[in-house]
Amino acid sequence: MHFYEAQGLITGWRNTGNHRRYPREVLRRIAVIKVAQRAGIPLKEIGDALAGSRMGGRRTPNDWSDLSAKWKADLDDRISRLTRLRDQLSGCIGCGCLSISDCPLAQSL
Secondary structure, three states: OHHHHHOOOOOOEEOOOOOEEOOOHHHHHHHHHHHHHHOOOOHHHHHHHHHHHOOOOOOOHHHHHHHHHHHHHHHHHHHHHHHHHHHHHHHHOOOOOOOOOOOHHHHHO
C-alpha cells in the first residue's frame, strides 16, 4: 500500500502507535487499481481516472460504468493492434525487407 500512496493513488495517516491507517474507501480504490493494472492500464492513467474521486469524494455507479466503458474501449483497441501485429509478424520474419520504411510491419505500428 505504501507504493500506491507514494504514487498519490491513496492516502492514509499514522496512528499514535505509528501504524499506517486508511479509510474504508481505500479498499475499493485498491481493488480498482489492481484490476486496472492486471488489464495493463498504466498507473498514470489509473491515477488520472481516479483523480475525481480523491478521499472523501464518492463515485456513483454511473461514474464507475463510464470509467469501465472507457477502459474497455482502450483495451479493445490495444487487443486489435496486437492482433494485427501478431498476424503480420509471421510473414515479416525473414521476409528480406532491406528498408524499415518498406516494411509493412513497421508501418502498421
